[in-house]
Amino acid sequence: MKEKTSAQDKLYKVFIYVVLATLAILILVPVAWVFMASVKENSEFYGNPWALPAGLHFQNFAEAWTQARMGDYMLSSVIVTALALAILLVVALPAAYVLSRFNFRGRKFFSTCFMGGLFINVNYIVVPIFLMLVDGDKFLKSIFGTGFLLNNLVVLALVYAATALPFTIYLLSGYFATLPHDYEEAAYIDGAGYGLTMVKIIFPMAKPSIITIILFNFLSFWNEYIIAMTLLTDPNGTRTLPVGLMGLTQAQQSAAQYGRLYAGLVLVMLPTLILYICVQKKLTQGMTLGGLKG
Amino acid sequence: MLTAAFSAETKDICWTRAFCNKLKGDEHVEKGKGRKWFIFFCAAPAIILFTIFMVLPTLNVFRMSLFRRSAYSPNEEFVGFENFAKLFADTNFIRSMQNTILLIVVVTIVTFAFALVFAGILSREKIRGQNFFRVIFYIPNILSVVVISAIFSAIYDTNNGMLNSFLSLFSPEKVAIMWKGESLVMTSLIVAMVWQAIGYYMVMYMASMASVPESLYESASLDGAGRVTQFFKITIPLIWTNIRTTLTFFIISTINMAFLFVKAMTSGGPNGASEVALSYMYKQAYTNSSYGYGMAIGALIFIFSFALSAVVNKVTERDTLEF
Missing domain, CATH: 4.10.280 (MYOD Basic-Helix-Loop-Helix Domain, subunit B)
Incomplete structure (x- = not known):
């Protein structure tokens, strides 16, 4: 009897490993395939897709970088992501602190508003934002002769930061609310003002939450493409990496430039993958800490 | 003073x-x-x-949504509910709604079934390389939808795609299935969306399953309950609150993810076969510049998603179990 169950157990274990390995392969293989395809020569794409590359054709990356302008787009992506993260932290940290630890009139109202913001997805409001900027540009044109709201990386970063506010404030407030007030009292008695207390005492303690926020928002800003596509309208102007990649996908359908498409894919994926490998533990833990993100 | x-x-x-x-x-x-x-x-x-x-x-x-505004008539004109009335006669919109509902139902069920079962296995069994699997399964979640769409386009390509040439190994002739053709495009979309979502929910459930006390399982096995019984009678009921919240969020997120995938992978084609509600909204409001009409679609889906979440929230209500 006992032997039978252990034999069954073994079979069950083997079965589990097979299923898990299959799923892991299904996830890893397509990603690895892109890396392999990125060093193939264009002619190789007409043969068996599973064939190993004949040689390391790094020319693809050079072509993607210069001719497909992925280099420029990379720069825009870096600027927008960094700027949006900076704005987000500067704006969200004090707001979350005040909303979670001070009693003032309107506090409850604003907290509820930000909570409600969690349910508003940017996909619904991207067109109104676009129209608002179009109208703003028209207005600016009538006064200054030029509009600068569309095709502007700073405005894009502002929109990113604004749409990330509800989640960020929600997560930070949750953390700030758990801190005992003794910290502020001690700082106050030592003669520190509100600002100093916040910056020197409270923010350093929130470091783990801040790192989580940077991680999640980095991923969402870097990967975002709907807002970027809508607000950066100039076909010859600047774009972010994912939007540039979409252009490459469409170009590939007509001109069959496979090599540079997959090189472009690698360029978009690599930063997130490297970051993920460095901080994967933090990320999967942070997810449960922060609750849900749709 | x-x-x-x-x-x-x-x-x-x-x-x-x-x-x-x-x-x-x-x-x-x-x-x-x-x-x-x-x-x-x-x-x-x-x-x-x-x-x-x-x-x-x-x-x-x-x-x-109550106004008419387009590229040709930039001045807004109040039309009341005319946009909404037009919507219900628009067969393209009705098709996009059907596709959205199909995606919500199928993607939700498949993702949840897989995520729960895998999380149950990974958190209950002593698996070597448990962390390795967890790291791998989460990868799709950190990739841009544009990247995932490009990868799946390479998989689904009719002539030189990974899938067709893999299938050709088992068949005497060269397989040339049109995975992004009119009849299969929704299935292909579902596979891509499930591929993307499973890892995230799995990691989430693993975290909440870790908080279920081991003693419950021990006493259950003493009573002769098998793995499957334990899973359905202990694990699921105890993390029900978590399942319920994720389910509600998942519905809202599927509506959005469907848009991201369709926009990057199929642009609604071929012939509108893969159009979903939000991609149709974007097409009307941005590409066609019928802003009022597009916003009517947006308003309707906004309300629809909230109503659906509320219904799901109500239907899945159970007494919370303490442990």
């Missing part, structure tokens, strides 16, 4: 009663004056940014 101002201000700074008493007679209370300004400067930027880029656009979705 001074005392009056004093007490008003001290009340503001007092976080606790003990501290309040300490402060009485403290000259530093003067600082309380800066308090209002401090709160203002801290909260104002966030509130302004949030109002300009989230509150106003959201209100605009609903307002504009």
Whole structure:
């Protein structure tokens, strides 16, 4: 009897490993395939897709970088992501602190508003934002002769930061609310003002939450493409990496430039993958800490 | 006079009663004056940014749905519910709604079934390389939808795609299935969406399953309950609250993810076979510049998603189990 169950157990274990390995392969293989395809020569794409590359054709990356302008787009992506993260932290940290630890009139109202913001997805409001900027540009044109709201990386970063506010404030407030007030009292008695207390005492303690926020928002800003596509309208102007990649996908359908498409894919994926490998533990833990993100 | 101002201000700074008493007679209370300004400067930027880029656009979705505005008639003209009336006669819209509902139902069920079972296995069994699997399964979640769409386009390609050439190994002739053709495009989309979502929910459930006390499983096995029984009678009921919240969020997120995938992978084609509600909204509002009509679609889906979440939330209501 006992032997039978252990034999069954073994079979069950083997079965589990097979299923898990299959799923892991299904996830890893397509990603690895892109890396392999990125060093193939264009002619190789007409043969068996599973064939190993004949040689390391790094020319693809050079072509993607210069001719497909992925280099420029990379720069825009870096600027927008960094700027949006900076704005987000500067704006969200004090707001979350005040909303979670001070009693003032309107506090409850604003907290509820930000909570409600969690349910508003940017996909619904991207067109109104676009129209608002179009109208703003028209207005600016009538006064200054030029509009600068569309095709502007700073405005894009502002929109990113604004749409990330509800989640960020929600997560930070949750953390700030758990801190005992003794910290502020001690700082106050030592003669520190509100600002100093916040910056020197409270923010350093929130470091783990801040790192989580940077991680999640980095991923969402870097990967975002709907807002970027809508607000950066100039076909010859600047774009972010994912939007540039979409252009490459469409170009590939007509001109069959496979090599540079997959090189472009690698360029978009690599930063997130490297970051993920460095901080994967933090990320999967942070997810449960922060609750849900749709 | 001074005392009056004093007490008003001290009340503001007092976080606790003990501290309040300490402060009485403290000259530093003067600082309380800066308090209002401090709160203002801290909260104002966030509130302004949030109002300009989230509150106003959201209100605009609903307002504009009652107006007619397009590239050719840039001045808004109030038309009441005309846009909505047009919607229900628009077969393209009805098809996109059907596709959306199909995706919500199928993607939700498949993702949840897989994520729960895998999380159950990975958190219950002593699996070597458990962390390795967890790291791998989460990878799709960190990739841009554009990247995933490009990868799946390479998989689904009719002539030189990974899938067709893999299938050709088992067949005497070359397989040339049109995975993104009209009849299969929704299935292909579902596979891509499930591929993307499984890892995230799995990691989430693993975290909540870790909090189920081991003793429950021990006593259950003493009573002769097998793995499957344990899974359905212990694990699922105990993490039900978590499942319920994720389910509600998942519905909202599927509507959005479907848009991202369709936009990057199929652009709604071929012949609108893979159009979903939000991609149709974007097409009308942005590409066709029928802003009012597009916003009517947006408003309708907005309400639809909330109603659906509320219904799901109600239907899945159970008594919370304590452990």
